[in-house]
Amino acid sequence: MISVAIKKQLGGFALDASFEAPAGVTAIFGASGSGKTTVVNAVAGLLTPAAGRISVGDVVLFDHEKRRDLPPQQRRIGYVFQDARLFPHMSVLRNLRFGGTYDEARIIEVLGLGDLLERMPAGLSGGEQQRVALGRALMCNPQLLLMDEPLAALDGARKAEILPYFERLRDDVKIPILYVSHDMSEVARLATTLVVMDAGKVVIQGPLGQVLSQPQAVPLLGVRAAxxxxxxxxxxxxxxxxxxxxxxxxxxxxxxxxxxxxxxxxxxxxxxxxxxxxxxxxxxxxxxxxxxxxxxxxxxxxxxxxxxxxxxxxxxxxxxxxxxxxxxxxxxxxxxxxxxxxxxxxxxxxxxx
The missing domain is CATH 2.40.50.100 (RNA polymerase II/Efflux pump adaptor protein, barrel-sandwich hybrid domain)
Incomplete structure (x- = not known):
């Protein structure tokens, strides 16, 4: 269980977000500027909230009242960004091992990377690069995986290529995932829990099917996303x-x-x-x-x-x-x-x- 309850003022933007994410994929959905990335950066330790508490299971990552704020390198979190951020001078295998070597053979198999290990990032498609970035994040043996718009830079064909690997990851790798997206098709395919944000606040949350089938959710999700x-x-x-x-x-x-x-x-x-x-x-x-x-x-x-x-x-x-x-x-x-x-x-x- 991931528990987040944080506040942060960033210029004219006020973040005041609270939610709980059970096992599986919890999608944080909302329009650009709603606070999705700010939340995951706080969970990762890249941003310090002004107040609140963040925990993963029994591990407290941040507690303002108790003055606890684990540095990012001690949080055991894997982070996959919108761009893959691979090292261009390293092969796929060396990029993977930069994250670690935890469960290497299984991760390579789950993500279908076996035929790519000796290739360089410049010779990979966008979808292949994101699979490598995901594998690198998993090989550090994280207790939590953060994915911030990992498919936003890909066209429809590349998304179709990589989504089955993400689905397999959801089903085979038993670690909680926070998945940020503004694309409801992605969310509907991958998520088990849905958190909807608007203007820095969580406006609705719960099991995916339960949230999406609520008529009251239509104005929050948007007519086309509902x-x-x-x-x-x-x-x-x-x-x-x-x-x-x-x-x-x-x-x-x-x-x-x-x-x-x-x-x-x-x-x-x-x-x-x-x-x-x-x-x-x-x-x-x-x-x-x-x-x-x-x-x-x-x-x-x-x-x-x-x-x-x-x-x-x-x-x-x-x-x-x-x-x-x-x-x-x-x-x-x-x-x-x-x-x-x-x-x-x-x-x-x-x-x-």
Missing amino acids: GAVIETKVAGRLLDDGLTELLFSGGRLMMPGILGVLGQSVRIRIPAQDVILATEKPKGMSALNVLPVTITQISQGRGPGVAVGLQAGKDHLLARVTRRSAQRMELAVGQNIFAIIKATAVGPEDIGR
């Missing part, structure tokens, strides 16, 4: 159609592409703006995914939009419709309706493991 995450399993592949059948507690989903082998877990982010609601089961339409759902919450935004929380089996979805549509359909909490999701509405960046 959407639920569900865990599914591959039930079959329709090779003639190029589709994969996924099962979850609320029914069946058909998604394009080959998404895994039978029984494999697949995480799907379904943007709220791509969910259509119907009071009766539709007929004669192209959309393949029609799910029976129950309305759990309705939240009116400041503009013309209405966020509608939905329960599908044991899972939760989120839809965003206009106020006019909500009134015309007479939507109400407890009402049984149907959620319609186009298979093509969920992009490759919203599908993970």
Whole structure:
């Protein structure tokens, strides 16, 4: 468990952030200037808060009242920045070993670095460089890993290349991770816990799926970022159609592409703006995914939009419709309706493991 409760005045910017991060990947999400990097720099010991306390498990890194402030080199923290910051005159292997040699063979295997060890940083792609930087951070045997916008400098293709390695890291390497990002697709694929910041404060926090499915979170996350995450399993592949059948507690989903082998877990982010609601089961339409759902919450935004929380089996979805549509359909909490999701509405960046 990571516990953070800190305050710091930086010119006209006031940081006053408190949250707890359990095991797994805790994403700190927010717009530029919200205080995300300031928080992780304080955890790393690169910035000293004016007040508060930071701890990882039983280890206290900072306590203003007790005048405890461990220097960065004593905190056992691995830090991966937006740019890889590799030593250009060192091979990949020497860059890795600069961090240490802890569990070297396993880290090289998990991150797929075996074929890169003798190469120089200049000959690596952006995604490969970030994998090396991540390996270097892990080989110092950290008790905590900090990742500050590690994919922000990469294009879509390079992100797609590296995200599966990050997912494997999340599942195979049992250390807590604080992951800073302003990209909800990354967050939805990787995180287990979500902390949302705005203007130096934590405005909402909790398990990823729980936070994302709350209608009240829409104005905090942004209209385009809002959407639920569900865990599914591959039930079959329709090779003639190029589709994969996924099962979850609320029914069946058909998604394009080959998404895994039978029984494999697949995480799907379904943007709220791509969910259509119907009071009766539709007929004669192209959309393949029609799910029976129950309305759990309705939240009116400041503009013309209405966020509608939905329960599908044991899972939760989120839809965003206009106020006019909500009134015309007479939507109400407890009402049984149907959620319609186009298979093509969920992009490759919203599908993970």
